[in-house]
Amino acid sequence: MRRHFVVVTLSCCFSAAFAPGCGQQESGSTNTASVSGKVLAIADLTWQDIDALNRERTLFLLAVGMLEEHGPHLPIAADTIGVEYEAGKVAERLSQALPDWNIVMMPAVNYGSSGVNQVGNVAVHPGTYAVRKATLRSLVADIGAQIAQNRFKWIFVMNGHGAPTHHAAVNDASDFVSEVFNATMLNVSGLFTADPAIQAKGEQIAARHFSPADVSSFGQDAHAGVGETSGLLAIRPDLVRSSYRSLAGYRAENRTEMRDIASRPDWPGYFSSPARATADYGRDVEAWWVDGMTDLILQAVRGENLLNRPRWPEPMLSDPEFSQLVEDILQPEREFELKLERWLEQRKSK
DSSP: OOOOOSSSOOOOOOOSSSOTTTTOOOTTOOOGGGOOSOEEEGGGSOHHHHHTSOSTTEEEEEEEOOOOOBTBTSOTTHHHHHHHHHHHHHHHHHHHHOTTOEEEEOOOBOOOSOOGGGGGTOOOOTTOOOOOHHHHHHHHHHHHHHHHHTTOOEEEEEESOOOHHHHHHHHHHHHHHHHHTTOEEEEHHHHHHHOHHHHHHHHHHHHHHSOHHHHHHHOOOOSSSHHHHHHHHHHOGGGSOGGGGGOOOBOOSSHHHHHHHHTSTTOOSOOBOGGGOOHHHHHHHHHHHHHHHHHHHHHHHTTOOOTTSOOTTGGGTTOHHHHHHHHHHHHHHHHHHHHHHHHHHHHHHO
16 A cells, blocks of 8 residues: 555555666776765675765665555555665656765665555455564664664655555654754655645646546545556556456545445455556656655755655544554554563563
8 A cells, every 4th residue: 555646546656676777886986985976776885885975965765665465466565666666766866966966775675564454454464464563663763773873864765655554653763863863864755645735746647647537436546546556557567467457446435435345355455446547647657756756855955854844644643533543453563562572471481
């Protein structure tokens, strides 16, 4: 499940791997300190390469995805596939806009919090492999804090998964690193989703590709529907099962209807109308995401304070129905954590 698109709510980011040339140096170059404006894959560098980078003009991109059921037609790694693609494109754009900066790509985190199956109160599903909210928060905080403790100043997290608990965990981790370690760490996807101007542009994309009647017929396109299927058709058509063309629609107008649909024993794991997906629509949506996230990162590094801006899911927290959904999602995590704690205590006593 992905970020939210105003009229047509999208679920999942879309990927293929880093942009061409990512992590490569100029021929014959062995010292990244002499290379400016490059996109660098951190896993390919030595520690001396990393330590030689300019602390003030190096930013890190951390993509966080998910393994989650995406209907009978999309791969369960759709969220990771998407966010890796977007991170690569954002890195390309940043290297052009900031020619004297280094853009360091961290390996993607493949596990997120809360699969869409939990909307229907199904805690465990054969297509979903998630971690607890607390686990994700700790993981992102650990990574960000180590970047900051190595005296780098800029860390930007991009998410391919839109679950509220997932984003809340990344928001907490980012705030912790920013406040404790004298760095700027931001959940760029959360800022993107809560930005009215950016979301208005998203509405315009839907209006260019579909009639008002079409958009209404989709309902909440929150997961593996027309938007997400279009995105994968644009960037990884080889991974989209041809059966998408004949899938029936599942229209939900609000969260209550989404929960009712997701609770059905025969629900196949998607909302809206995947059969209406097109690669053209997916390309426009992907460009919207890349443009918006690039612009937010540039605003931050050029001096704007984004730390206090609204971000997903904060605008929804005052909604009792939304809060109840979050509570229901977290309850199985608490039960699992209690089991783990009890097991550890028993093991100590043996």
